[in-house]
Amino acid sequence: MQADVLLERAQVTPRAWFRCIDGCPGEIPLTTVIYRCPSCGALLEVAHDLQALRQRTAAEWQRLFDDRYKRTTWPYGSGVWGKKEWVQPHVEDSNVVSLDEGGSNLFWAERYGRELGLDELWIKQCGNSHTGSFKDLGMTVLVSTVKQMIADGSPIQAVACASTGDTSAALAAYCAVADIPAVVILPRDKISIPQLVQPLANGAVVLSVETDFDGCMSLVQQLAREPGIYLANSMNSLRVEGQKTVGIEIVQQFDWEVPHWVIIPGGNLGNTGALAAGFLMMRELGLINRLPRIAVAQAAAANPFFQSFERGFDFLEPIMAGTTLATAIQIGNPVSYEKAKRAVQQFDGVVEQATEDELAQAAARADHGGLFTDPHTGVALAVLEKLVAKGEIQKQHRTVVISTANGLKFPNFKVGYHEGTLPGIGDRYANRPHILSSDYEVVKAAALGAVDGSISNGSLRNQ
């Protein structure tokens, strides 16, 4: 390569900007405090200068990402910031707020997969992260960008969100590390202290308001119009830039091979769009030459996306979401419907639903193979089982299920299942303690009998 070409390569820096999702012209800097298109009011998305990124070949990007993966050079050991040029190239390394996101285990669910007749079933353990959910992937990008904005002179004083769970936990932790105040707005009667304890522990300002969740969303959007308050809800598209790395990382963990299927739980659907964005960017830049099929898994109690899919994606009919154990996807009017619909269409995807009983049984069955599954992942696993039963997913299909949260966040779900006290939920895979006297022969008989199968687990319950 000639020297002048090298020089030119060095001069074109990767860059990204906000643009209108509906195609209005214009590039808006990522450090602008803005959430909607100033012309038409539609949501924004982040666009990348692909021409600049093409200066590296696909093989060079793969080698760079592999060289950085989980290494000690700040901040590139993070699964998100190891792909910094593809995510937020303008954030200076010193302004990155990283808690070692990504790099989570891609668990080979050998036993569970064998039971279903699959050669290769993998569970991407996104809940094994600093705050216990996949939200960390996006929040590192948002809070780092805010820190950059403050460094650049923006008068941001606090970051705010309305959230009942994982989003507020992630926001509070990243803001605590960065020493930026976080404000969390929640409906007073809907949320218990245990659901709040992560943001409280991390010192967030928690406002418990006499209204419902929609009321909180409206209040936080009003609040974000005050000078100095920045909005962290999912209408802010910065978080997608971090979340999209999950697809890139899965492919990287397969030594840059694309799986056949990726199954993801869907509620507000931002995650589905983000998953697609990562794969499309890899294909655009030549790192992969085909796409996986995507399956979006909805709880039957909150299934507007499934209903629309069944009608050929004619339109979104918002519903009043019913109660589901999968609380984080209990959403009747998903913000990211359009992006997710496009993703399903482009990825030859499907949308499937799972009842409360189905999600609980699938979660418990997977746990028998060594997992500790949250209810949202239970929805995805139940949908996996259905797609296998229908013959859509076949024996030789390498399949990845995205586990979005840590099961330790849901003790009541786990305890209730194994105690058999969840309303309307069977206890097919429930396991109970054998209650015994301290006589050694009794203990020995129970232990050996349970091990050799002559006594079923839990058959001694209540003795």
Add this chain to the structure above:
Amino acid sequence: MQADVLLERAQVTPRAWFRCIDGCPGEIPLTTVIYRCPSCGALLEVAHDLQALRQRTAAEWQRLFDDRYKRTTWPYGSGVWGKKEWVQPHVEDSNVVSLDEGGSNLFWAERYGRELGLDELWIKQCGNSHTGSFKDLGMTVLVSTVKQMIADGSPIQAVACASTGDTSAALAAYCAVADIPAVVILPRDKISIPQLVQPLANGAVVLSVETDFDGCMSLVQQLAREPGIYLANSMNSLRVEGQKTVGIEIVQQFDWEVPHWVIIPGGNLGNTGALAAGFLMMRELGLINRLPRIAVAQAAAANPFFQSFERGFDFLEPIMAGTTLATAIQIGNPVSYEKAKRAVQQFDGVVEQATEDELAQAAARADHGGLFTDPHTGVALAVLEKLVAKGEIQKQHRTVVISTANGLKFPNFKVGYHEGTLPGIGDRYANRPHILSSDYEVVKAAALGAVDGSISNGSLRNQ
């Protein structure tokens, strides 16, 4: 290097064996079902053929460990199995039962460290692992060795332990993955279902017995004398081999530099001995040339090791451990006293204690900087604060605190602290929701007031 030397190098394979901790002669294969010296009855430890390991230079080991770290070649991406030659060289790769142990974040506690006047305070997040505690590091070694023994023809039918918490969770998960039955024995009245739910979910045989914890220990040891039952409690020294990698990994994460201090919570004290073993092996093989100082942190309610240290390590006087929030170290007669005493002496160490109030305040204070700290880590942090106050740990000392479990395992500790309902515990760092009407001006005033500091967090409590 000449060809015959290379040939010789290739021929001397790393190997390890059990030996008596009190020096009785003899080498016992690691695949023997044995827990005590057949001559004197003392505990066993694992010895390694250091001569064979010296075939690689220190730099070669570092490069090998770095090349493997978090990579996709099975099983070397695990933080434990990446050091396989130093851990369990005889286990075939196909018999390794790994859940991606180790590789956990070494969190730079910048804000909390600055408050304490330290330049470099780091928290090793061992609780961010498959089952949520550092026990995974040891259990992968034990269960993999069992799988190897079964493959070699040993008639093992089940692995058993008596444990109230993290050990049974780790045993159950690793056994579930390996499809080996696990038996957990627990005192009926001492343990609640939430404490059991991990082993129950993973399909372990859980025996809830009408006795106390000592009674359970005695029963499990009897049970382990039955043919086919293998003992997983900490008298089995295989687990130390995995746990010792935590010290190696910390040094590796500092690009092979040794920190000044490592602080570790101590109960049964197996962990302290394991930490020391990893550092000593690195020094023996030339990867490091000095040792850190070690501080062992005990709960004041369960402090026999601290008491012995204060008396110049004259002897261990077992005590009846009092109740502590740090339940996993509520132990009055630590099994690994001798090994831990030797470690403190060799590492110019100290033993310090923390009261219930001190551990809770330290945990909450650290959380304000973005952590979510379990009570055992709280003990270590309170001891850190004391050692800083005493001038033992100084500004420029690079200090690592080992966080042993995931805070998500302790919702009652967290909720109780922030609600102010933990008996005898002050709420100095407690944070409570601001309860507000839905009027926007009220919400705005509370948010902006809390952010700019004119309203304290929680000052609106109970409004």
